[in-house]
Amino acid sequence: MTKTVIAQGTFDIIHPGHVHYLEEAATMGDELYVIVARKANVDHKEAPICPATQRRDVVGALEAVDEARLGHEEDIFVPIEEIDPDVIALGHDQHHDVDAIEAELERRGIDCVVERASGREPSADEEILSTRLIIDRILERRG
Numbered sequence: 001m002t003k004t005v006i007a008q009g010t011f012d013i014i015h016p017g018h019v020h021y022l023e024e025a026a027t028m029g030d031e032l033y034v035i036v037a038r039k040a041n042v043d044h045k046e047a048p049i050c051p052a053t054q055r056r057d058v059v060g061a062l063e064a065v066d067e068a069r070l071g072h073e074e075d076i077f078v079p080i081e082e083i084d085p086d087v088i089a090l091g092h093d094q095h096h097d098v099d100a101i102e103a104e105l106e107r108r109g110i111d112c113v114v115e116r117a118s119g120r121e122p123s124a125d126e127e128i129l130s131t132r133l134i135i136d137r138i139l140e141r142r143g
């Protein structure tokens with residue numbers, strides 16, 4: 001029996017923190033599906049710079065990822081229902097309310113656990129593990 005894991009996020013500018021999250025999520029099961037957020041669903045931070053299809057394609061190219069797909073534009077739980085995972089892996093700093101996710105999964109009859117991945121510290125002085133901080137650095141140096 002294959003154990004399926006879902007990870008999700010915006011993944012606007014891929015950085016080592018994203019890679020760590022997805023690699024750790026992959027260890028939680030046998031297959032890793034990644035749901036890449038649509039611009040319309042990113043309401044907790046600045047809208048992504050890169051188009052959704054580009055973000056999906058870059059995430060899908062990572063070795064740890066078995067399949068990357070775009071999220072649903074109106075109901076973020078639709079792809080979860082379609083995939084029917086055993087585990088939903090959240091990033092260490094994602095804003096999601098685990099209790100609310102678990103309640104909605106139960107309401108929809110989706111039997112899976114929600115786990116949070118660990119964080120990762122920069123491995124070098126100049127390493128940046130945040131899309132926002134990468135953008136800030138670009139604007140500082142080139143803006």
